[in-house]
Amino acid sequence: MRFNLPKTPAVHVKGKAFRLADVDPDATKPFTRKHLDKEAAQPRLQALRRRLSELQELLYAEHQRSLLIVFQAMDTGGKDGAMENLFTGVNPAGVQVATFKAPSTEELNHDFLWRIHAQTPKRGHIGVFNRSHYEDVLITRVHGLIDEKTCKQRYEDINNFEALLTHNGTRILKFFLHISKEEQAQRLQARLDDPAKNWKFDPNDLKERARWDDYQQAYEDAVRHCSPNHAPWFVVPANHKWARDLALTEIVVAALEEMDPQPPKVAFDVTKQVIE
């Protein structure tokens, strides 16, 4: 990544040495609790949001490049909340969200990147993936639907695919929202306790939870193998939503600042336009 990474609890993955177990899902440093304080922290978050809105408009006006933000997490990891928080105040006309659920029959009739490629953001837009092509090396691997050889081939296919997008002017940021197993237990329980949240609960989530360690391993391997400079993974401690959201906003704004989108030069002489 060619931008100055802001100081946040998020960990920028740099290749094979990365260990997921080294990242504390409870981490909030270098943020402090004062970030939660209206006086001290809200001004920062509000300023970041205003800037994000401006940068999105410039990206749209420039109409040359795009930004792709990938969200992955364990169940209850907070993808929906994080996306909502991140894009508060951003013009939705410039943001394309794609949610990837279990593939359809038609999608399974093609390679695993077919449905993903179709949803990549067009020039001038911010694309957001709610789950992504990484599911094809996570859930499929944990459930033994693909062998290790296929998994390695997919890491390579993913790296090549993300390189293609990069060549075309798409900046890619990938976020793994990292919660602890205990935190997930609390959040699942909350979905059972609150009738208004019952719809978010799926008994199958418990089966996936039983494979927690396998998923952590699959995530670790995926981010290790697919973290080239042009498409970095950030592991974002996500037990504390305020720290998660502030970290995400800091990183996205910093990436857009580095892209420095410019509105196109107009072809007419501004001073000679007379509006009567």
Place this chain on the structure above:
Amino acid sequence: MRFNLPKTPAVHVKGKAFRLADVDPDATKPFTRKHLDKEAAQPRLQALRRRLSELQELLYAEHQRSLLIVFQAMDTGGKDGAMENLFTGVNPAGVQVATFKAPSTEELNHDFLWRIHAQTPKRGHIGVFNRSHYEDVLITRVHGLIDEKTCKQRYEDINNFEALLTHNGTRILKFFLHISKEEQAQRLQARLDDPAKNWKFDPNDLKERARWDDYQQAYEDAVRHCSPNHAPWFVVPANHKWARDLALTEIVVAALEEMDPQPPKVAFDVTKQVIE
């Protein structure tokens, strides 16, 4: 390519040493004129067509893999005629033809492979590309719309993309129908002379014709850089339509024979089904 290449006038490109000027567009050997003879040659072409029809049905029944056939040629090179001839007698439900013309605004808002990927054949199908992603290293390069660095990057993106399709069980055959400049002159003139063919003529074709040598160079470079074993280019001498068509049919049938598609085993006991 892992199949025994049948003996035809077509040249299988094997990397950087290939020179387009070494391929004679008039070549018909090892075919002889007797292939044109009803007694001697029609039985061979008819037998190949019957076999192609059977193999397509088996590929469809197996529903695991697919075949992608790419056609490229200079104007009047004979892509339409070749496709028509090749698929005579094949069930059109199992064949998906995609014709790539100048990209739309929406298509230009994405990377050059975006519209191509969307049209790749699904499992069990034969996909046919009438022009293809190769236009993005041919016409764009000849017209100076991309620089040499971008062109090389695209060769790499194309190789990676074709590897992805191969990993997914798509067999790829690429055919450049190679005519001479003199043959093109005759075919263009025929379009002017015959009122029923006038609609096929476009005055812009003459502008492209004026860049003949640049196109030959662009083709040579593209097939040199993008001929991995899993996605070979065949340069097919195409001044003589009968030899072109026989060569194409021989190669496609041989590739499908090597794929050897198998119908799925049925889950019921055939001997115990009673139809009353």
